[in-house]
Amino acid sequence: MSSGEEPSYDITLLVRDHCLCLHLQRAARAVARRFDQAFRPVDLTNGQFSLLMSLNRPQPPSMTDVSRLLAMDRTTLTANLKPLERRGLVEVASDTVDRRTRRLSLTAAGRELLTAAMPLWRRTHADIEELIGEPGADRLRADLWALS
Amino acid sequence: MSSGEEPSYDITLLVRDHCLCLHLQRAARAVARRFDQAFRPVDLTNGQFSLLMSLNRPQPPSMTDVSRLLAMDRTTLTANLKPLERRGLVEVASDTVDRRTRRLSLTAAGRELLTAAMPLWRRTHADIEELIGEPGADRLRADLWALS
DNA sequence: GGATAATATGTTGATATCAATTTAAATGTC
């Protein structure tokens, strides 16, 4: 006589096997760990690599630009910039026209570190793509894009 | 005359458009935010929901069991349990045979909260599945599983 | 041009994440 107030084990199995959020977080953690290890020689995390890479463009983007690109909260971006600023990889400057806006750019050291990280990225990314096969990667990218 | 020490913008676009890690983190953040908002009425995060759900089984699992299931570091699990213990949703007990091992179980309050959260999960999950279509969801789950 | 609304960002507090190190307990070897 179970009271209706308790979730059955069947429901647990349903969530465990079907929850896209759980599957996403699992995979995100696993892949992040892999890239974090690969980037160890250049002392970068996967997120720091992606952030630096997103700043490598002709025109320095604003905080909001980058937070949208990375689908992260603005305040998270503020926090993530701090260690990179401390290490002299990134520069934050006020926009000359709109003084509310911050323009984010790589320093020379930042660009050099990105260059050093590229071979690590290529190797690790190739390993990961092998896990799902060549055609699967494009499909997966499209699915993930639709979710964010 | 670029020095070869600077990553080209083309490479940036390649990484931005193809990096599975970036795509995964993006989607993981976006979906996590959605579930976090949905679970607001029961004061749970997506990760806390998944953790509680993973404890809803006949035999109380160990820390290592759960950390493997969620593909997270054991020390992360230790940290995540603390707020749930404080709220009386989870109990941690030493195994009677092997005193190194901790057995994790839900309290009655934990089970009730899970029950209250289920309708929120169903609704949110249905919304998310719509973003990628019915056949896509199974495919995506399989791909994500392969990565973790 | 002064009050008001909208926009861009920062600060604080809580949880999440992992590596490196440490502690405690069980197992294996002799």
Added chain:
DNA sequence: GACATTTAAATTGATATCAACATATTATCC
């Protein structure tokens, strides 16, 4: 049975994540 090895988990320190709130600047309306 004593000592080394292995295993399970906790602690510490750094970064990551977001909501709620606060601040500064620009734009708008009258």
